[in-house]
């Protein structure tokens with residue numbers, strides 16, 4: 631098996647205004663303390679990890695009053711030079727959508743606007759030639775048809791069933807063109823059957839891995855950046871020949887986010903898929 635790393639172009643948003651002052655997922659407790667300065671340092675470490683791997687990191691300017699804007703994965707879906715903007719389920723995040731949209735437009739992407747609730751790469755993951763699209767908590771099922779029409783990849787609906795794993799990227803990570811890792815229990819029986827059919831060699835994560843957001847990982851096909859606390863998953867990935875890099879995002883996890891949530895993949899075209 632060849633394990634070629636692909637250098638990636640990534641978009642991130644510094645958590646300058648990060649806080650947990652509302653609760654829109656079960657991880658968020660506005661009464662629990664958050665160390666905002668530590669959140670920034672941990673985020674900087676994540677960014678440096680990508681730079682050390684040879685990836686390009688672009689930054690969008692954070693907007694005051696939008697504490698969850700650090701979760702850039704929810705800013706859009708960008709594939710083959712096309713960018714689809716987002717529509718958040720919750721009003722607290724609504725104003726992030728135009729900020730990200732303006733960034734994509736200025737960066738020269740071909741823009742598409744969502745017709746339904748669509749939380750971007752949090753729920754939409756390209757795995758080989760399939761676009762896996764989550765629904766159940768955030769992205770509306772109706773958004774999946776639009777994604778297929780815009781991007782021209784067959785969209786496979788993934789029904790999420792556990793509120794702690796409310797975005798697809800908290801329950802499944804794409805390791806390379808052929809392989810994913812996921813928590814089976816986070817999906818409906820039918821979606822589990824689809825995952826077994828599409829990815830017979832997938833890595834199955836444990837609940838303990840998922841509960842530290844271990845599946846919220848970023849792979850370049852060879853190196854996998856994941857929460858340091860997901861030790862079982864890291865061991866399984868190393869057995870498969872991946873190099874794992876653990877990062878600590880304890881503060882951002884209090885908002886329900888990990889490394890992948892902080893990272894939006896900017897896919898220019900086939901060559902940089």
Ligand code: ARG
Nearest residue numbers: 655701703752797885887891
């Ligand atoms: N607090 C944010 C929310 O609930 C966290 C988003 C995490 N992002 C992700 N791609 N899973 O919307």
